[in-house]
Amino acid sequence: MTNDGTTAGAASKADGSATGSGDIARSLELLWGTGERPSRGPKPGLTLDRIVTAAVAVADAEGLAAVSMRRLSTELGTGTMSLYRYVPGKSELLDLMFDRVLGEPFADHPGEPPADWREAVDRMARGHLDTLRRHPWLLKINQARTVLGPSALRGLELALTGLRGMGLRDPELIGVIVAVNSFVEGLARTQADAAEAVAQTGLSDEAFWDHQHPFLERAMLSGAYPMMAGMAEDTFSSEFDHFEFGLERLIAGFDALVREREASRT
Amino acid sequence: MTNDGTTAGAASKADGSATGSGDIARSLELLWGTGERPSRGPKPGLTLDRIVTAAVAVADAEGLAAVSMRRLSTELGTGTMSLYRYVPGKSELLDLMFDRVLGEPFADHPGEPPADWREAVDRMARGHLDTLRRHPWLLKINQARTVLGPSALRGLELALTGLRGMGLRDPELIGVIVAVNSFVEGLARTQADAAEAVAQTGLSDEAFWDHQHPFLERAMLSGAYPMMAGMAEDTFSSEFDHFEFGLERLIAGFDALVREREASRT
DNA sequence: CATGAACTGGGTACACCGTACCCGATTATG
DNA sequence: CATAATCGGGTACGGTGTACCCAGTTCATG
Structure with missing residues (x-):
């Protein structure tokens, strides 16, 4: 029950604008890090963390419009579709960027x-x-x-x-x-x-x-x-x-x- | 000096997100209606008003993401590129939608x-x-x-x-x-x-x-x-x-x- | 009245986007 | 060693805004 994820999709068509929230269950798992590596296939060459970090960096430097899957993939030196091994879709990535950045101010004080x-x-x-x-x-x-x-x-x-x-x-x-x-x-x-x-x-x-x-x-x-x-x-x-x-x-x-x-x- | 418009473009590449403001001078002219028809060519089959109205209607009904030039053109029964005879670009159209809708509340009271x-x-x-x-x-x-x-x-x-x-x-x-x-x-x-x-x-x-x-x-x-x-x-x-x-x-x-x-x- | 300039309509094409689908390479398990 | 599971990523599809170009229309002018 933990990992179907990819097949869902539901009624998420025709988006285009910047909105978070696609597959909620998946977002939650990613956010709270229920991250047990499966023990069968090859080791992942990327991490969610690196992807989110790169995404935030691009967004900070050039705006959210510059954050595209293709752009991130070149930034990380991988193929575009590889990103989808780590994030179900762009919506979820936005969610992760959001939470990442919300954590900052509390380190200051x-x-x-x-x-x-x-x-x-x-x-x-x-x-x-x-x-x-x-x-x-x-x-x-x-x-x-x-x-x-x-x-x-x-x-x-x-x-x-x-x-x-x-x-x-x-x-x-x-x-x-x-x-x-x-x-x-x-x-x-x-x-x-x-x-x-x-x-x-x-x-x-x-x-x-x-x-x-x-x-x-x-x-x-x-x-x-x-x-x-x-x-x-x-x-x-x-x-x-x-x-x-x-x-x-x-x-x-x-x-x-x-x-x-x-x-x-x- | 009034109508070059199309050639400008300047540094407006790589947008994608919803932002107004492209060619300001043109926007202003459209907003304040410096609309003298030139007296040479055929009469326009469309009006700026109809375009803006259609755009607002689509945005109200299905969100701003649904407002695309292709969509508007089918809504208005014209070719997509015809819209660019009336509006220099999508940015300016958004400006016009904005001002259109801001006028509403004052009719109420x-x-x-x-x-x-x-x-x-x-x-x-x-x-x-x-x-x-x-x-x-x-x-x-x-x-x-x-x-x-x-x-x-x-x-x-x-x-x-x-x-x-x-x-x-x-x-x-x-x-x-x-x-x-x-x-x-x-x-x-x-x-x-x-x-x-x-x-x-x-x-x-x-x-x-x-x-x-x-x-x-x-x-x-x-x-x-x-x-x-x-x-x-x-x-x-x-x-x-x-x-x-x-x-x-x-x-x-x-x-x-x-x-x-x-x-x-x- | 004929002509051509000025204008409108719009088709085609390009560079982007997100992502569905699929296949080969890799790896731990039986 | 065979096999199931996972990773990497190429290709393709349908969407976007719009640059460019040409055909058709209309009117001022010669």
């Missing part, structure tokens, strides 16, 4: 635990943003069905530990994590999109705005957008840090709830 | 303006979530270089009008919008990913968790995740509305800042 839930939230947000900046392709992987691997669990555990002091109900703690992560992801996506646009078009942001300027000018003069026309010069300046602003507001919002609860507990 | 900035934020968040739920593929389009079309501008104008009463500086108002939209997008992405996973694998969420259960069980019993192991039963229940929770917290956070400013203005 081995030191003291956060003093405060506020600091915990702050660290969580910055850590997540960091991860997403290092690996922007994470934002293109379907994370809904991304199997909860060891790294994902460790991250959750750490986050929950830091948030315990808030004195909220368990589902609310999850709510805090979801809110912060959603905010960070949304923001990271904007940044990643911008970077990708620069890389792909070879056009800087300034040049882009210059292109756009005459059209905006005309729109402003049309009188259809009075609010926007009257905005201060520095409104869209890159001076303003949207991450800091939003994070501060979120923490303030949590704080209000925490205080409420404390007050009602007297 | 022709009535009274929001009474409060709180209500304005609330409406903004719900409106955006609605749009993203109706067109989940929006989350896969590169919005960084998505040209500011008429619809996008109208949305911004409306949002800013509602937020004026907060008494914050202009860049901060943008910060509010960015925070709310980032949060909503992040959350919508999670939901969209889940829906896509169900559609693609034909596996319900429950079935998915059932698959995962034994592995989680083992992890919990390992003692490596004490916090998670001790969580309440209902912690991951779908009863809890993460959107409402996060939005409330964000508004509370904004409120704190608004009050601060009011107090210091005495």
